[in-house]
Amino acid sequence: MLRDVWTILRKDWQAELRTQEMAGSLLVFILLIAFLFGLTFPARRDLVYFFPGLVWTAIFFAGMLGLSRSFAGEARSDCMKGLALAPLDRGAVFLGKLASNLLFLVATELVAVPLFFALFDFSPPGHWGTLVAALALGTLGFASVGTLLAAMMAGTKRGEFLLPLALFPLEMPVAVGAVEATAGALGVAGAHAGHWLKLLVAYDLIFLVVPYLLFDYLMEVL
Amino acid sequence: MRREWLAWTTFLLVEAAMALNFLYAPNLAPGEQVHPLSQHLFYIHVGAAWNAAVAFTVVFVASIAYLRSRDLKWDLWAAASAEIGVVFTAVTLLTGTIWAKAAWGVWWTWDPKLTTTLILWFLFVAYLLIRESVTSPDTRAVYSAVLGIVAFLDVPVVFLAARWWSSIHPVVITGQGFLMPPSMVLTMVTGFVAFTFLYCYWLWHRTALARVERRLSELRARRREDI
Structure with missing residues (x-):
């Protein structure tokens, strides 16, 4: 099982390393959105209230771009059929795709988060652990539902347009939870990071298991 | 015959x-200082909200039934129910915002119920849009079922998140339980029943229409083959 997941993950990363389809454009996109926010939200003292929301908006938008591409290659050359026929557990295909999406998102965040801190002139927060936990749990929640929906949308007309329409409302608890937990990590008054981390854990558990189970049905028609 | 019965009962109810609602129920709920006419929205609002919840539960159950049985009948039920649910949710949101403006002085607050209803509306609008963009009936059915299940399971988490969120953000109005006189209760219950019948009637109609649509596309496909 774990080896199957690893196989899918390695396949995606080899394809990415060879084509460099995503990394470059995502990096530019993140830079651009950071500068756009920098220009449109002038640095003020009360910016700490908006800062977590800005960071997560950037992550969600960049993540959306990454997700919508994650199955594009498979759909283009009819690789979904190959994956469905491969002697792999179908759950492993889901977990492998999820792992490769997660890796992408983490790589994006490694650039984006320090960049946002630098651009908005924020000193690093006191609660490092909380910030990392908020980022990790928020990213996992976003990616697990996102991987399921991205697989679906790859096969539809207007799929890249429909993905955010379905994904953003589903991710509402992640958006609120991740933003509030990040605010707590940054020491915003009234934000209780612990509370929200628990909500994120619950969401992540539900929406790791449910897509894992449903992906089996999806593979039959992709 | 049975459909006519249902139609007439729904109409009369x-x-x-x-x-x-408009002739018998009081213009003002006791203790409320709202614009008199806005009170009449309440009965429509509650009936629509209740049946939106019923409609989306039917989507969830029909989606599971489809994945278990692979019978396209369930897909039609789920799709029909989702369409009606979106209409009822829209009615709930519209009447709610108008009432809120009259009662609370604002069009919108991030109250958990309001937030959840709005998210629900977005989710099932997306559900319908995605259905529209898939052509193969089997693929469409599986996509819809997966979405219907995920969307329904999302709702309690959304409600929880919204409740926690609004508890630390300013809320314009909090718990405003009011005791209703019998005239209001009677009107509300009749509204409930009438809306439920309306839902059943629409669902029946919509699934019948969907069956005809499916038959039509089958005939068209066959005709193309003949040519």
Whole structure:
């Protein structure tokens, strides 16, 4: 099982390393959105209230771009059929795709988060652990539902347009939870990071298991 | 024959509910200082909200039934119910915002119920849009079922998140339980029943229409083969 997941993950990363389809454009996109926010939200003292929301908006938008591409290659050359026929557990295909999406998102965040801190002139927060936990749990929640929906949308007309329409409302608890937990990590008054981390854990558990189970049905028609 | 019965019962119940709402129910709930006419929205609002919840639960159950049985009948039920649910949710949101403006002075607050209803509306609008963009019936059915299940399971988490969120953000109004006089209770219950019948009637109609649509596309496909 774990080896199957690893196989899918390695396949995606080899394809990415060879084509460099995503990394470059995502990096530019993140830079651009950071500068756009920098220009449109002038640095003020009360910016700490908006800062977590800005960071997560950037992550969600960049993540959306990454997700919508994650199955594009498979759909283009009819690789979904190959994956469905491969002697792999179908759950492993889901977990492998999820792992490769997660890796992408983490790589994006490694650039984006320090960049946002630098651009908005924020000193690093006191609660490092909380910030990392908020980022990790928020990213996992976003990616697990996102991987399921991205697989679906790859096969539809207007799929890249429909993905955010379905994904953003589903991710509402992640958006609120991740933003509030990040605010707590940054020491915003009234934000209780612990509370929200628990909500994120619950969401992540539900929406790791449910897509894992449903992906089996999806593979039959992709 | 049975459909005519359902149609007539629904019609009479809706008329009765309207009559009670506008002629019998008081203009002002006791202790409320709202614009008199806005109170009449309440009965429509509650009936629509209740049946939106019923409609989306039917989507969830029909989606599971489809994945278990692979019978396209369930897909039609789920799709029909989702369409009606979106209409009822839209009615709930519209009447709610108008009432809120009259009662609370604002069009919108991030109250958990309001937030959840809005998210629900977004989710099932997306559900319908995605259905529209898939052509193969089997693929469409599986996509819809997966979405219907995920969307329904999302709702409790959304509600929880919204409740926690609004508890630390300013809320314009908090718990405003009011005791209703019998005239209001009677009107509300009639509204409930009337809306439920309306839902059943629409669902029946919509699934019948969907069956005809499916038959038509089958005939068209066959004709193309003949040519």
